[in-house]
Amino acid sequence: MKAIRVHSFGGPDKVAIDDIPIPKIEKGKALVRMRAVAVNPVDWMVRERIYNPAGADKLPITLGQDFAGIIEKIGPGSDTRFREGDEVFGEVWGSFVEYALVPLEDLVRKPRSISFQTAASVPMPGLTAWQAIIDTAQARPGMRFLIHGASGGVGSFAVQFARWKGAEVIATAGPESFEFLNDVGVDQVIDYHRERFEQLVHDVDVVLDPLGGEVQARSWSTLKRGGMLINLVGELNESAARKAGVHGVEFGMEYDTEDLAEIADLVARGAVKPHIVKVLPLDQARWALDLNQRNQSHGKIVLEV
Numbered sequence: 001m002k003a004i005r006v007h008s009f010g011g012p013d014k015v016a017i018d019d020i021p022i023p024k025i026e027k028g029k030a031l032v033r034m035r036a037v038a039v040n041p042v043d044w045m046v047r048e049r050i051y052n053p054a055g056a057d058k059l060p061i062t063l064g065q066d067f068a069g070i071i072e073k074i075g076p077g078s079d080t081r082f083r084e085g086d087e088v089f090g091e092v093w094g095s096f097v098e099y100a101l102v103p104l105e106d107l108v109r110k111p112r113s114i115s116f117q118t119a120a121s122v123p124m125p126g127l128t129a130w131q132a133i134i135d136t137a138q139a140r141p142g143m144r145f146l147i148h149g150a151s152g153g154v155g156s157f158a159v160q161f162a163r164w165k166g167a168e169v170i171a172t173a174g175p176e177s178f179e180f181l182n183d184v185g186v187d188q189v190i191d192y193h194r195e196r197f198e199q200l201v202h203d204v205d206v207v208l209d210p211l212g213g214e215v216q217a218r219s220w221s222t223l224k225r226g227g228m229l230i231n232l233v234g235e236l237n238e239s240a241a242r243k244a245g246v247h248g249v250e251f252g253m254e255y256d257t258e259d260l261a262e263i264a265d266l267v268a269r270g271a272v273k274p275h276i277v278k279v280l281p282l283d284q285a286r287w288a289l290d291l292n293q294r295n296q297s298h299g300k301i302v303l304e305v
């Protein structure tokens with residue numbers, strides 16, 4: 001089977017399309033035939049050796065995490081409600097393949113009404129946005145949010161979850177995504193190429209920051225005292241948070257199949273819309289990762305398997 005792998009860490013030229021054996025089925029696992037996988041920044045971070053937790057730390061590494069597919073086989077003797085032929089989605093290290101072994105407890109049933117491409121686009125960004133906006137910030141009517149990077153995977157779900165909970169949403173994004181963000185009901189969109197958000201935004205309850213660095217530094221003044229900045233990348237400047245009188249949160253998403261099922265249900269009901277901008281064949285994974293790393297995807301790229 002085809003697998004998108006790296007044999008040494010580094011840039012786009014390290015990405016190879018290898019022919020490797022289909023993994024052998026094991027008890028407690030499902031062999032999933034991939035139908036679609038999605039690109040996240042973590043995938044090129046693994047390739048570059050910027051972020052390599054267990055499962056993505058030993059060469060050669062198969063890239064990819066988010067997927068949707070069909071259960072081909074279930075490990076004999078497994079205790080599960082899943083059946084062969086079920087349509088599923090979720091996360092597994094090394095999803096950029098034709099077949100992957102996935103622990104049964106990590107699988108989520110794909111709603112019939114959404115496509116494999118749509119389902120594959122959800123796990124990493126959807127769970128991150130859900131846990132940040134719903135669990136951490138506890139979005140509700142009357143709250144005001146500033147959400148950076150709103151055209152990206154995380155930001156595009158985050159704006160929709162906050163709106164769904166009745167909060168007011170101000171978003172920063174590039175012009176390629178204005179139409180999408182207006183369609184999903186964002187109250188104010190700020191073009192980060194042309195405008196200084198800190199001159200336009202004040203008194204928000206929550207900032208969601210998937211960019212860090214300079215964006216974090218410029219965000220403190222937009223918050224109310226007692227507000228919250230949720231930091232997704234790099235370091236949180238604790239002393240700046242104290243000075244601004246706000247709560248700084250170092251956020252880390254935790255994979256959770258119940259949250260994922262709930263998000264998929266919202267997508268199936270049309271309450272939330274993934275921001276898919278490109279669908280490419282799996283063979284073009286190298287280019288897809290490169291586009292995302294160069295900040296030129298302007299939304300989610302899905303790869304068809």
Ligand SMILES: NC(=O)c1ccc[n+]([C@@H]2O[C@H](COP(=O)([O-])OP(=O)(O)OC[C@H]3O[C@@H](n4cnc5c(N)ncnc54)[C@H](OP(=O)(O)O)[C@@H]3O)[C@@H](O)[C@H]2O)c1
Nearest residue numbers: 041128149151152153154173174192210232251252253298
């Ligand atoms: N801590 C965690 O648990 C966790 C989980 C998931 C992701 N993350 C991290 O969160 C970050 C975002 O992930 P993602 O999946 O949303 O990435 P993504 O889909 O690549 O989106 C990033 C977006 O950032 C936008 N952007 C770039 N510079 C900007 C600026 N100065 N102001 C406003 N927007 C700007 C780009 O918008 P345009 O296209 O409009 O130019 C791009 O679409 C990544 O670094 C990822 O590693 C952390």
